[in-house]
Amino acid sequence: MHPDLERLIALQRLDTTAEAARRKLADEPEHAKVLEARLEAARQRVAAAKTAVAANQAARREIEKDVAMHQSRLSKFRETAMAVKTNVEYHAVQKEIGYAQGEIKTLEDKVLERMLEADELSSAFKKAEADLVAEQKAADAERKAITAQHAELQASVDRIATERAALVAALDKGLLAMFEQVARKRNGIAVAEARDGVCSICHVRLRPQVFNSVRRNDSILQCDHCNRILYFAHAPAPATPDTSPQPAS
Numbered sequence: 001m002h003p004d005l006e007r008l009i010a011l012q013r014l015d016t017t018a019e020a021a022r023r024k025l026a027d028e029p030e031h032a033k034v035l036e037a038r039l040e041a042a043r044q045r046v047a048a049a050k051t052a053v054a055a056n057q058a059a060r061r062e063i064e065k066d067v068a069m070h071q072s073r074l075s076k077f078r079e080t081a082m083a084v085k086t087n088v089e090y091h092a093v094q095k096e097i098g099y100a101q102g103e104i105k106t107l108e109d110k111v112l113e114r115m116l117e118a119d120e121l122s123s124a125f126k127k128a129e130a131d132l133v134a135e136q137k138a139a140d141a142e143r144k145a146i147t148a149q150h151a152e153l154q155a156s157v158d159r160i161a162t163e164r165a166a167l168v169a170a171l172d173k174g175l176l177a178m179f180e181q182v183a184r185k186r187n188g189i190a191v192a193e194a195r196d197g198v199c200s201i202c203h204v205r206l207r208p209q210v211f212n213s214v215r216r217n218d219s220i221l222q223c224d225h226c227n228r229i230l231y232f233a234h235a236p237a238p239a240t241p242d243t244s245p246q247p248a249s
């Protein structure tokens with residue numbers, strides 16, 4: 001293979017790897033934000049569950065105050081009942097007693113409802129707290145992984161920069177300029193494999209003569225359509241006989 005073609009292929013590999021690493025590094029703040037948002041949502045669910053428990057307790061205390069009020073009225077009516085002189089007065093006070101008893105019964109039913117609801121709310125609160133702990137644990141593990149990956153990516157970017165500088169120093173200046181010009185125009189990809197007679201990236205068919213030259217890998221040729229530098233990947237000789245089914249010829 002033409003030594004500069006080999007260098008250009010290596011250069012493309014380095015640039016593609018470095019670009020992927022840089023993209024992952026650039027995604028880190030967004031990833032951290034997503035983690036924080038998930039934690040915040042779990043914290044808010046805990047806070048909402050806690051508020052619901054407190055609201056239930058407050059409502060129950062209000063009802064119990066009303067019960068106490070009706071009970072004190074009831075005992076007053078009972079005292080009055082013992083002191084009444086006439087039948088009319090007796091019936092009137094009995095009516096008040098009946099009314100107060102009815103109110104107390106209704107309110108006590110409401111207290112019971114609140115108590116049942118309190119059981120549900122308290123288990124929902126406990127579940128929200130357990131979820132938050134689990135979310136926190138998962139976020140810690142993910143943050144640790146991000147930190148480890150960050151160091152790895154940064155090291156890889158640094159290593160690639162050193163390798164790239166060595167490659168560029170050995171590469172023909174005109175070819176480097178061509179590579180960089182195509183890379184700028186073509187989304188960072190300046191080198192393409194020619195496969196089955198087409199440029200494997202823009203998929204345009206190469207002239208047979210061009211494809212034949214590319215197959216030899218002994219000169220620098222560009223795709224007529226996308227201008228990418230073309231090379232041909234010869235299938236490596238298999239170490240073991242190929243046992244995969246072969247199409248009938």
Ligand SMILES: [Zn+2]
Pocket residue numbers: 192199200201202203204223224225226227228
């Ligand atoms: Zn092309």
